[in-house]
Amino acid sequence: MSSSEIQICPVDESDLEALVELRIKAMQPSLEAVGRFDRLRARERFVSNFVACDTQKVIRDQKLLGFYVLQLKSDHLWLDHLYIDPAYQGSGLGEQLLDKLKQQARAVNWPLRLGALKESRANRFYLKNDFVQIETQQWDNIYQWTDSANSN
Template identity: 30%
Template sequence: MNDIRLRRAEKSDMTWLYQTFKLTMQDYIARTWGWDELFQHHSFHDNLPAASFTIATRENVDIGAYSVLEKKDHFWLEMVLVLPEKQNAGVGSFLLTQVQQRASEREQPVRLSVLKVNPALRFYQRLGFQVTGQDQWSCKMEWVPHTA
């Protein structure tokens, strides 16, 4: 993964970020609640500012991103997005490892919520996340650094 570069997202990246969100999440959201394009578009843009995203590029092409909020006592992972054609090639693991390293430096856990129908649930488990709670649609998960 030495060829992946990270950069802060800018407002001009929001269209790409939303399209990548839609490509990667629409099926799971539709199966869970149904997909309302207007609602999803507004929710994404209103709740996820560009500044919360870090974008992964390879050869100057955007291939993935993550959004994380650094809370007082933990990191909250809003989402990890990887273009479908780049999935299962280590990009998501690379991105999540970046978040885990930052959390380890602060000796804080990383928490997230994932839809039960999303195969990313198993991905997070492989990277050491444990289910800490659940509801009808989603699982709450947490990864605790060894130093915490």
């Protein structure tokens, strides 16, 4: 593997602070846009629900570029978090990760679901990547991707 390729690696407790900081950096613009940014709350919310075994970090040349949290539910995969460092947003990295996550969902023949803050640019990203909005909640839109080849 060349040093310029991304690596997807498991995390452990020692990664927590770096993940928190990346999440805050990635979410701050969207939360500020809706008047809901609170650094302490954003930190506490992530830390209180952190499960290392569900979390994968994305690194290149030993630099953290992003991470995701994928949970196995009773009838679907739930993408609880997907964050890309703002410096790497728009580079295709998010689509590359979504493709890998779709492959995982396809392998078990389950839909892939996620939530996105209503006012976030992430909504446009997920729609562009073949997700369909299936629900609206107070703060979030819920999306689902289903493999069309396996939906018959």
